[in-house]
Amino acid sequence: MSRFQHVAAKLLLPVCALCLLGLDFGRAQDAGSSPAKQGGTVASSVNIEVDGQVLAVHMAGGDVAEALKVAGVELGEEDECSPALSEAIAPNMMITVRRVCTRTVVQQEPIRARTRVVPTRRLRAGITYIKQHPEDGLKELTYRVTWRDGKVAARELLGAQVIRPVKDKLILVGGESQKLPSRGGYFTGRRVMKMVATGYPAMVTGTGRTYLGLKAERGIVAVDPRVIPLGARVHVEGYGEALAADIGSAIKGNRIDLCFPTHREASRYGRKVVTVRILTP
Missing domain, CATH: 2.20.230.10 (Resuscitation-promoting factor rpfb.)
Structure with missing residues (x-):
């Protein structure tokens, strides 16, 4: 080989090497940009939502049951799967598994x-x-x-x-309930007294129940049991017939507390001196 040929070979050798490398690099890029293949078949990406997480697997065909097997997901007897286990895999499929017990x-x-x-x-x-x-x-x-x-x-x-x-x-209460005459008439009261009356709302105790366990509502009054026995029927001037079914720490002596459905009605009643008749059968 002449001196000229020897120099030319040295200059051309790097160029040929770069050409070969460029060819291989181009092939690698093409392979990386193409879909994943399994056995020569394009694989589909499948997501599985189970136990609070999402698992991703690649499947080249098959059905939902095979996808779960690949992901290592086991179904219990009552567990629910959507889509059905026999449904064929599709690209970007989402499989949802619900644990049922x-x-x-x-x-x-x-x-x-x-x-x-x-x-x-x-x-x-x-x-x-x-x-x-x-x-x-x-x-x-x-x-x-x-x-x-x-x-x-x-x-x-x-x-x-x-x-x-x-x-x-x-609770046994002596006597029987007696309704008052609807018009005119008279009261057959065993005892008549003047009392200081005030109003209180039904839910003042928080439970809505009286001392005797009855529902607090209009027609219930709180009394001092030493003056008016619990369970007694009374008639309160301006209020009507009522049942003595509650007590109160401030209800002492000739005082009577009249139950009203709301705070507004109880406040509006205020404080009055009324005639109270204890009714008898």
């Missing part, structure tokens, strides 16, 4: 005792007697509860059974 749950709940007021002729008018003290009962309830992804989705009552019967508070 159904169990029978047994729980106990109290049966709250109530208060019953019963008139009787065996006691003198205006006299009250607690014949039976209250005692809450107990019942057992059986439910079928279904959870979906950790949250209660359905609750069905299957049955209920009383374990301990409830005992209501039973």
Whole structure:
């Protein structure tokens, strides 16, 4: 080889190497930009939403069941899957798995005792007697509860059974309720007195119940039991017939508190001196 040929070979060698490298680089770019293939088939991207996370897998065909298997997701007997397990894989498919669990749950709940007021002729008018003290009962309830992804989705009552019967508070009140004449007429009162009357709202206690356990509403009055017996029927001037079924720390002596449905009505009534008649059968 002549000197000229030797120099030319040295100059051309780097150029040829760059050409070869450029050819390989171009092929690598083309391979990177093409879709992923599995066994010569283009793979589809599939997302699986399960247990609070999203899993991504690539599938070259198959169905939803195969995708779950590839992702390592196992289904329980009650678990729900959408789309169906037999549905074919499609590009960018979203598979949703819901964990479902159904169990029978047994729980106990109290049966709250109530208060019953019963008139009787065996006691003198205006006299009250607690014949039976209250005692809450107990019942057992059986439910079928279904959870979906950790949250209660359905609750069905299957049955209920009383374990301990409830005992209501039973108050006997002497005499029987007597309605006043609708027009004119007269009062057959055993006792008539002047009293200081004020108004109080039904929900002043927060429970809406009186000392005797009755619902606080118009027609209920609070009294001093030493003056007017609890359970007695009374007639209050300007208010009407009422039942003495409540007490109060400020109700002492010849004072009477009249129940009204709202604060506004109670405030509007104010404070008055009225005639109160204790009714007799």
